[in-house]
Amino acid sequence: MPKVQSVHPVISPAVSTRVLWTALAVVAVLLLMAYLVAFDQGAVSRSGMYLHELMHDGRHLLGVPCH
Template structure:
């Protein structure tokens, strides 16, 4: 058997430091899902079809119906 020696410079990232980045990433993903999946019609934030046309192919790729 061999003994494993851990490098003291390598330490695990504490949850307290990781949590803000996790929340930030989650909010970005929710915004992305909203704009790809629901930004048209009655739930539209922006007038016109600009956002819909910009993410149109992504909608089909992810399986969201749009027509």
């Protein structure tokens, strides 16, 4: 009687690691930008209130209170 070999499916990831790391980098940059626009009140900026003034209109556009 011949030997029956079992066939195992080849498992490959649904998403490549390069796409995964690119997506994680994009999400990190977007979260940083959301923090700077919504919550930073000049604490990160070393040039005085320049960052606050730069993001001021973005806060009003998004409805985030800043006054």
